[in-house]
Amino acid sequence: MPTPAAQSLPTEQEEPLPVTITAEGTGSILTTETEEGQLIPKLRAIAAERADNKVFLRADASVPYGRVATIMGALNAGGFNEIGLVTDTDGPRLDGQDG
Numbered sequence: 001m002p003t004p005a006a007q008s009l010p011t012e013q014e015e016p017l018p019v020t021i022t023a024e025g026t027g028s029i030l031t032t033e034t035e036e037g038q039l040i041p042k043l044r045a046i047a048a049e050r051a052d053n054k055v056f057l058r059a060d061a062s063v064p065y066g067r068v069a070t071i072m073g074a075l076n077a078g079g080f081n082e083i084g085l086v087t088d089t090d091g092p093r094l095d096g097q098d099g
Contacts, residue, residue, distance in 0.1 A: 016054035016084060017046065021071055023060040039071070043078025053079055058086040 020028045027034050034042055047053065055075050059068045075083055 014050055014052035014054075016052070016056045016082075017050070017080065018056045018058065018086075019071070019075065021057070021059040021063050021068065023062040027071070036071075036074075039074045040078050043075060043080060047079030054082040054084065055080040056084050056086050 018030060025036075027036060027039065029039075029042055029046065057068070057072065057075065059071070072083055
């Protein structure tokens, strides 16, 4: 059998960093509660240690959209420009039926 010259693609990737925003005004990075004012410095420190810049952002349904957009801007400023929004699959559907 011929030996290929190309190397295999790496299969191990870092999991996206989970960031959660609650209706009560608190947030967390991974499982560590973080004040909004500390979000950018902590994210920059974390970004320096990670190879991946993906984030999963979860926000309570009652969090105003403007606040979610502000947090997304902070994530971007912290070095995380691949932001996935996490949603509940059990919520209401557009056809008026519950999930």
